Amino acid sequence: MSLAETIAPQLPYLRRFARALTGSQESGDAYVVAVLETLVADPQSFPESNMKRVGLYKCFLKVWNSISLNRDDVAPKTRVDLSLEAITPRPRQAFLLASVEGFTTQQIAEILDCSTREVSALIEEAGEQIAEQTATDVLIIEDEPLISMDLEALVKGLGHRVSGIARTHREAIIEVKKKQPGLVLADIHLADGSSGLDAVNEILLGFNLPVIFITAFPERLLTGERPEPTFLITKPFEPNTVRALVSQALFFGTNARVPDASAGLGGARGPKLATSASSGARALRT
Template identity: 55%
Template sequence: MSISQIVAQHLPFLRRYARALSGSQSAGDAYVTALLETLIAEPGSLDQASNPRIALYQLLTRLWNSVSINAEVEKGPLPIQGEQRLGHITPVVRQAFLLVSLEGFSEEEAAAILDMDVPTLRHLVEDAGRELAAEIATDVLIIEDEPFIALDLEGLVEGLGHRVTGIARTHSEAVSLARRKAPGLILADIQLADGSSGLDAVNELIESVEVPVIFITAYPERFLTGVRPEPAFLIAKPFQPSTVAAVISQALFFERRARPREQRATA
């Protein structure tokens, strides 16, 4: 497989990771662009890699930690969302959390990417989860037509300290529930029970309320293409609870207006 084919295979996921780190598509793409430019300048950098995926994330990590790259992004016209919360969580903690929980690396692989030992990596991941969960409790609407999956999601969401305002099985139910109680986060399947589309339901909802959305699908490759438009947050079925927890934390973490439920009630 050629270098271009290897990169193309992993590019959408590198974009997802960089976007989650920086808080915006444009800022994340600046890092991925820098990665591609580095590979063009040094075409042999992946030739000796036993695991090209790990090598790509190692390179992106080095670029992310580069003062010069960070400075260029910060000078750009596009702000990094969630900057107040980012001030409380250091970059290396976010990297550890995302590599394990969002990108699905093993602890050993994530530790290798970040050039640290496994106990240190594990400590960082645990710290990140606690810090994020304590800051971002909100109301959640679940759009899911499979009862067992919906119940699993409900239990997971409530276990993180959030409150489920309702579970919708169809487009019309989702719209009705959202109008009754505006959610702070939406978890949405894409194919619903009556043949309607979770994408269509979400598109209708976000016309009237700005809310982060996490799409859940058995066919993520149809949506995570690296070409706009695409869901900002996407989870593949069957999912790991740790992945859902990580993406929920990230979706709310980078949402400027996401506040604890008690603050929204008194605002």
């Protein structure tokens, strides 16, 4: 299979990544064109990798880090675009490779030419910078006191405020009426036998906000049907996982409405879930 045939299926995803990285459609597409021009001029510059997608992104970032395309950005920038620009470049690259493109830590390390430890540090740094931009009030829907205390500490450690802690569906609705949160962390099974799914869906009838489900029963949500939540953490959880998903959920502002539990998770659909070639060639040889 030729290099062109290998990378062609990955180009839509590379364009998505490039646009997120640069903050605009025009600049992102321009960098992708520069990468393609580089590979046409020097096919041997394509990095060696067991995974061609890893090699393509590695190639792209070497070009992106080595040249400046002075194109005028005409497309209006979204809140996410502006937030991305506020994150320093290397943490931004690691964050997007993980959260948008779904690369593993090992693959990101290969793309960025660094250790896995450095990748983890970069993603954590991006999370901290995101938290500074997205500080908000968080509602915790959790019936286990020790777990809710752990979540409260994690949330506050990221610079957010806890607007309330609810143990039941009814308490969750009461807390929302007191103060509208910017993020919800929700368990599924609550103290009185009520459903965190129902509570979240009722909350999202009034307004959209990102939701992270934290549950010991992920199979209740991951059925293979749609819609499914964008952000889901399985108990027992790792604190770093919670920190990372809180930052990502707030950054991308994705809501997480799911079907009513009484409908067997197959009920009505809610809102959509979260989602100069020569200089480039020189860079790829270094």
